[in-house]
Amino acid sequence: MTLKDRIFVCQNPACPYDQFPQDRDHNAGQNVLREALRLIGLMDQAVSGTGSDEDANLPADAG
Numbered sequence: 521m522t523l524k525d526r527i528f529v530c531q532n533p534a535c536p537y538d539q540f541p542q543d544r545d546h547n548a549g550q551n552v553l554r555e556a557l558r559l560i561g562l563m564d565q566a567v568s569g570t571g572s573d574e575d576a577n578l579p580a581d582a583g
Contacts, residue, residue, distance in 0.1 A: 521528070521544070528544045530537050537547075 527541045528547045529541050
């Protein structure tokens with residue numbers, strides 16, 4: 521994924537947003553927030569499994 525790619529499409533079947541196009545920066549912000557909450561003990565599960573190298577982080581088709 522490059523900086524010009526604005527749309528993130530998760531390919532992880534365990535992700536609640538599987539195959540749902542998301543704004544890349546908003547998705548990254550959600551992941552940072554979840555990890556911060558996990559680290560301070562307000563959330564039980566890790567963010568692992570989202571945005572992994574195995575995902576096909578491809579930009580959504582423009583047309």
